[in-house]
Amino acid sequence: MRMDPHLLRTFVTVARRGSFSAAAVELGYTQSAVSQHIAALEADLSAVLLRRRPVAPTEAGRLLLDHAGPLLLRLDAARADIARLVAEPTGRLTLGVTPLALTPHVADRLAALRAAHPRWEVTIRVLDRDAVPAAVSAGTLDAGLTDGMTAPSDPLLLPETGPLTSTVVAERPLHVTLPAGHPLARRTGLRLPDLADAFWLDAPATAVPLPHLRTACAPGTFRTRLRYEGTDVHGLAALIAAGEGLALLPALDGLPGVTQVPLSAPRLVHRVELLTGGVTTGPAAALREELTALPAR
Template sequence: MDAQLLRTFVTVTRLASFPAAARELGCGQDTVARHVAALERDLGLPLLTRRPVVPTVAGARLLEHAVPLLLRLDAARAEVARLAPAPDGPLVLAAAPLAVGPRLLAALPAATARVTLSVRPREAIPAAVTDGTAHLGLVDGLTGTGEPLPPPGTGTLTAHRVTEAPLAVHLPATHPLAHRAGVRLGELTGARWVDAPAAGVPLDQLRAAHGTYGFRPALRYDGTDVRTLTALAAAGQGLTLLPATVPAAPAATAVPLVEPRLLHRVVLLHPGEPAAPAADLAARLTGR
């Protein structure tokens, strides 16, 4: 079974679109269609319905095997590549926007190698570390006190906790809740929110934490600049939940979240035991 055909099939299934898969894979739509058709011929079964693009029963079963298999192949390729002499290029650290905090900024000046900091959506970082595009990764998310590592979706990567911080709701200074000492998440289910899945805490995490749908978006922001997100909250475009370490924008305030008792956790990801100089930066980030 050809790994390239599998990768195309997984991409089409994830995006539910042949054109979108072609754009992501950097090839023509006809190439994507040929790859899927070739895989179907090899297995002797239809794997996708075309309108809408959803996996068949056989396709869903193949998907269960294909995703971890491709992740393992990427990990194997990256592990073998690390046996080669170290390149002269920089150490690449991929980080989610909310993972770029005081601990990281303090560690960078003391790094023993030139570092490229690549800010990316959190869901893209485990794959980048697995396939060797990045040497280290910093991901973040909501957690309860004492919940175990690693975070979901990190596969075979090693995970170490970097920081944990309480959370605060950012809202305009004129908001009725602005002068409260604390706020409960349940009070905000009917509020208007900024949906910023890359730069802030995704709304689906708030829904999961509260166990309700709620948390309706008033505006969607697809960027990764946290300062823009806080400015949107200050302008009354919607509320946003951020780590307490993030300062509020002018004309805004950050009210602590007191219930439920959630934390914002930043986790360092790396494959196995990182070699120098990645190991040095990892040690500075985790305090190990």
């Protein structure tokens, strides 16, 4: 069984797009070439992987999909690490960030790096928490800043990717964010277990995701009436101010209509970590040195 990665990538694309023709356009192949790739993979595995009309994975295809993502990601990570190792030094840095990863500490250190290297070309891309580790691993980002909730002594839970180096660059308290006129807005602290039956905004790209709250405070329902898939924190704050639900966030300035009350229990913090590949050189290495030159806060 060869499990040719080119055939595997074609299969994943067809399954994701639900169409041989759409997959052909995305991959730059002819439709007949895509059909040949799928037929060759099915012959290699002695199993039908896709139903043709409509196009959908069979049970064997779904099983292969469970393995295909991590396999292809590790191949991309290996290719990216070799490319970093042999590449000529450049003055370009492409940095992926989650919406809450640009803390004042991080912004200050980025400004210092820019001042020290004014000719460098720096690009910042705002992505969600799952996309940043995958893109760093695959080499489409030189480095990434991701954030999340964790116990003070624990690392962030990251999706499975290729080898990454994770460095803590900032850590700060978490706050329950609620409408300014909320009955609990004048409290000096709030316990998460006491709010488990309240309505919360499901905002996985910005606030602490609800599954993480449920894990930290089981049993608890953490009900939701609205899912917010944006990355604009001010948009999230507007929904909180309108009474659509609560959210767990670090302390943030300039959010009208909301109040932030410190989380008193359980003991959790908002953490920002820098992610770099298995091989780190040039501007990405300089960024890591800059962000760790001063204590995280």
